[in-house]
Amino acid sequence: MPNIVLANDHGAVELAARFADHLKKNGYTVNHLGVHSPDSVDYPDMANLACTEYKKGGYEFGILLCGTGIGISISANKIEGIRCALPQNSYAAAMARKHNNANFIAFGGRIDYSEDPVDMLQAFVDASFEGDRHQRRIDKMMALEHSC
Numbered sequence: 001m002p003n004i005v006l007a008n009d010h011g012a013v014e015l016a017a018r019f020a021d022h023l024k025k026n027g028y029t030v031n032h033l034g035v036h037s038p039d040s041v042d043y044p045d046m047a048n049l050a051c052t053e054y055k056k057g058g059y060e061f062g063i064l065l066c067g068t069g070i071g072i073s074i075s076a077n078k079i080e081g082i083r084c085a086l087p088q089n090s091y092a093a094a095m096a097r098k099h100n101n102a103n104f105i106a107f108g109g110r111i112d113y114s115e116d117p118v119d120m121l122q123a124f125v126d127a128s129f130e131g132d133r134h135q136r137r138i139d140k141m142m143a144l145e146h147s148c
């Protein structure tokens with residue numbers, strides 16, 4: 001059964017719960033690391049928690065949420081080996097996997113998306129990495145982690 005790791009700050013408690021529900025209904029095992037309450041936490045801590053868990057292995061991908069998705073995705077992308085996408089819509093969500101082989105996807109709980117974010121998440125789930133020239137670009141992208 002595919003495993004997903006999920007973490008969010010206080011700005012996305014409801015959307016994170018919707019995502020967990022949706023994935024579980026579709027046969028996924030979701031390791032939801034919190035938070036489940038509106039009490040304030042710091043999004044870099046939640047990104048660190050989820051990425052550290054993901055790097056233990058056994059996860060298909062991870063999901064991160066904060067108010068905008070911006071802070072938590074920037075934080076995740078500071079962690080070695082993580083490629084966290086912050087899609088605008090379903091097209092970008094699918095492309096994040098097809099071309100960027102993103103291992104995390106981020107959303108904003110306070111963002112008014114033009115489509116249901118659950119559909120955006122599903123577009124990511126349904127897509128597969130296309131490899132080939134995209135792998136070359138990802139290799140270059142990841143090499144930037146050690147470039148300066």
Ligand code: RB5
Nearest residue numbers: 011066067068070071072
């Ligand atoms: C928390 O208030 C908020 O700053 C956070 O959820 C996120 O939007 C940051 O990028």
